[in-house]
Amino acid sequence: MTATIHIVDDDADHLSALCDLVSAAGHEVTGFGDARQALDATGPPPDLVITDLRMPGMDGIAFLKAVKAQAPGLPVILLTGHGDVGHAVDAMRAGAEDFLEKPYDGAHLLAVIRRTLGAEAARSELARLQGVLAERSDSRILGTSRAMRAFRDRISALAPVDIDIDIDVVITGETGTGKELAARALHRESPRADAPFVALNCAALPEAMAETILFGHVAGALPHDPEGRAGKLEAAHGGTLMLDEVETMPPAIQAKLLRILQERIVERIGETRPRPLDIRVVATTKTPLSRLEGFRPDLYFRLAGSELVTPTLREAxxxxxxxxxxxxxxxxxxxxxxxxxxxxxxxxxxxxxxxxxxxxxxxxxxxxxxLGLFEIEPSAPRASVPQSLAQRVADFEAREIAAVLDAHRGNTQRAADTLGLPRRTLNDKMRRYGLSSDG
Ligand SMILES: Nc1ncnc2c1ncn2[C@@H]1O[C@H](COP(=O)(O)OP(=O)(O)OP(=O)(O)O)[C@@H](O)[C@H]1O
Ligand SMILES: [Mg+2]
Structure with a gap:
């Protein structure tokens, strides 16, 4: 495999020989006579760094630490002089992938490079797969019930429509029903997908800090943060701002937010030049805002260009x-x-x-x-009082049917065949015993 490799050595002859050797193996090589230069290098980051240990100015260990601080996953191979084994131990502790003692054999160095790159490739592939898995699993709204399908359809219908007119969205729903998931899906399926999704939890917003957090401030406006900073609104420019738990927003902030949403401009604190603001606001709430005392109706109407209600598990x-x-x-x-x-x-x-x-x-x-930590008692608790024969037979029948359905994963036709019953009879019995087939 070909890789981009940076090589650092203060000895110009050694550096050029090394660069020749490594590029002859097919790699894209850049040589640096000085560690600082290598750290300041522009262009795409390398896949691997090889550095000499003893160098004037920044030595190999300091360089290694600086590299690892910038890019923890970037592998570094150290070249040490004869007798520098003590340093080599330090180097391994600081995260070097490998070290070679000079003089080394060219073929050996190339083998070390190959091995390091291979391990790195395997690691990054694994990380990529885990990322994809996590992304896919944590961002998809699952479910085939009528309620979930309708919910997803509504998101897909709402996501693209705020290009010319801004339609903000209020998502109402009980705890844990996927309000944030829906907000992220609205962003992901919208033309704003490549711009930021910024989440702001209104419940965690201290009233005294709310303005600075939302609007930002210019340099010199606040003594404790002299540099100036963009607020959450500005950070979401071009994208989506999720106002999470908007029902907890203090009235004073509601008034300010209303103005901003009407005018679609924002001024940082200490500044008089308004900046245009192109955002879609998606607000989530556990309590319906229309029924919430203390929530400004005008802000509610402004936000509720569209409303979504997340289905509960009772419905789905x-x-x-x-x-x-x-x-x-x-x-x-x-x-x-x-x-x-x-x-x-x-x-x-x-x-x-x-x-x-x-x-x-x-x-x-x-x-x-x-993880084997969740136990579920599948059968309903049985009465310990003596039961009539009919009741015991019925219990037995219900258990048998449940077991056969289980074996056929809820497929009633196959279960009926196994039990030697017409399917309609099985359906009747299932209804009587409260068994359902849609596993
Ligand atoms: N339909 C769904 N399919 C798959 N996962 C879901 C679904 N709905 C919710 N989840 C998952 O359930 C968890 C809770 O969802 P989320 O945080 O979006 O809920 P919430 O309504 O914002 O909750 P809260 O009211 O506590 O803020 C998340 O891990 C989310 O991925
Ligand atoms: Mg939430």
Whole structure:
């Protein structure tokens, strides 16, 4: 594989010989006579750095530390003079990938380069895959229930429409139902996707600091931060600003925000020149804003260009097994465990539980399940009082049917075949025993 490699050595002859050797192996090589120069180098970052240890000015160890501070994942190989083993130990501690004692064999150096690059490539591929997995898993709104499908459709319909007119969005929903997930999806599916998504938690906003955080300030305006800083509004320019838990916003800030949203300009504190502001605001709230005393109706109308309500698990109950299995699998992979089985009867039991914390709670349970820490009692508690024969037969029948459905993952036709029953009879019995098939 070809790589971009930086080589640092104060000995010009050695440097040029080394550069020749490494570029002859097909790599893109840049040589530096001085460590500072290498640190200040512009252009794309290298895949690997090779540096001499003893150099005037910044030596190899200091250089190594500086490189690792800038780019912790960038591998560094050190070249040490004869008898510098003590330093080599320091170098390994400071994060060097390898070191070679001079004089070294050219073929050996090339082998070390190959090995280092290979290990690095494997590591970054792994990190990339984990990133993709995490991204995909944590950003998708799962579910095939009518409620979830309608919700996703609405997001897809709303996401692209604020190009000419700004349509802000209010997302209302119970705790853990995916309000933030929806806000991010609105951003991702919009033409603003390449611009920033900025999240601001209004509940965590100290009233005294709210203005500076939202609007920013110019240099010299605030004694404790003399440099000046952009506020959250400005940071979201071109993109989306999520006002999380907007129902907690203090009235004074509501008034200021209203003005800004009407005029679409922002002034940093201490500044009189307004800056244009192109943002979409997505506000989330647990309490419907229209019913909230203390929330300015004019701000509510301004924000609620469109409204979305996140479905609860009560409405999307049939999605419980799917979401559970998804997060259980994800957690298992993260911990290097085999994909967990979620038997049909466990799925049914999950559906019967109340999930007051909604998907967040379900997700936490799934993660615990993947680690073997979540136990679920699948059968309803049985009465210990003596039962009639008919009741015991019925119990037995219900258990048998549940077991067969389980074996066929809820497929009623196959279960009916196995039980030797017409499908309609099975459906009747399932209804009577409160068993459902949509595992
Ligand atoms: N439909 C869904 N599919 C998959 N994951 C979901 C879904 N809804 C929510 N989640 C997951 O549940 C967790 C909680 O979601 P999120 O933080 O968006 O909820 P929230 O409504 O903002 O909660 P809170 O009210 O506590 O702020 C997140 O990990 C999110 O990825
Ligand atoms: Mg939230």
């Amino acid at each position: 109950g049939e999605d419980i097994p799917l979401i559970f299995a998804h997060y259980a699998q994800l957690a298992a992979r993260r911990y290097g465990r085999p994909d967990p089985e979620v038997p049909w009867r466990v799925q049914q039991a999950l559906k019967r539980l109340a999930w007051p914390g909604n998907v967040r709670e379900l997700k936490a349970a799934a993660e615990a399940y993947a």
